[in-house]
Amino acid sequence: xxxxxxxxxxxxxxxxxxxxxxxxxxxxxxxxxxxxxxxxxxxxxxxxxxxxxxxxxxxxxxxxxxxxxxxxxxxxxxxxxxxxxxxxxxxxxxxxxxxxxxxxxxxxxxxxxxxxxxxxxxxxxxxxxxxxxxxxxxxxx
Numbered sequence: 771x772x773x774x775x776x777x778x779x780x781x782x783x784x785x786x787x788x789x790x791x792x793x794x795x796x797x798x799x800x801x802x803x804x805x806x807x808x809x810x811x812x813x814x815x816x817x818x819x820x821x822x823x824x825x826x827x828x829x830x831x832x833x834x835x836x837x838x839x840x841x842x843x844x845x846x847x848x849x850x851x852x853x854x855x856x857x858x859x860x861x862x863x864x865x866x867x868x869x870x871x872x873x874x875x876x877x878x879x880x881x882x883x884x885x886x887x888x889x890x891x892x893x894x895x896x897x898x899x900x901x902x903x904x905x906x907x908x909x910x911x
Contacts, residue, residue, distance in 0.1 A: 773807050773823045773830070774838060776800060782843045791850045799846055806842035810834065813870035818883040831882055837866035 776799045779788065792798040811819050822831070844863035847856065872878040885894045 772800070772803055773825075774803055774835065774842065776803065779803075779839055779843060779846075782839045783847070788846075791847060798849065799842075802846035803838075803842045805845045806838050809841055809867075810838050810870060813874045814882065815874070816876075816884065817880075818885045821883045831880055833869070834880060834882065837869055840866040 776788070776796055779799065788799060807823055811823065814822060822834070825831075840859075840862040844859050847859055869878065873880055886892065887894050
């Protein structure tokens with residue numbers, strides 16, 4: 771079973787719109803959901819992604835669930851704009867990606883399970899390192 775099901779997208783799209791865009795072919799909406807999960811997966815490297823995306827029902831993180839739905843709807847409605855407001859959907863997609871980037875940078879810490887293979891209660895990831903240098907200077911004599 772997937773992280774979200776096509777039926778759960780009814781919170782973001784009317785069933786009539788889903789039927790018109792997909793032409794009642796569930797594989798199209800399933801592909802959009804799979805793409806959304808993979809996109810979100812890529813941003814959550816510091817977390818136990820297997821646990822996060824295998825969670826069911828109320829065990830899922832509510833905010834992540836909303837954002838994955840937003841991403842899935844964006845991928846799905848790009849096929850057609852039948853009765854959907856593309857600007858609103860693009861704004862919601864952009865917001866979802868922005869949140870995932872904040873999580874990735876450590877600016878936002880969601881309530882998600884971290885990778886803890888050794889069972890010590892501390893994350894097994896190396897943590898974040900910032901690196902860089904000052905802008906290059908050229909000397910003129």
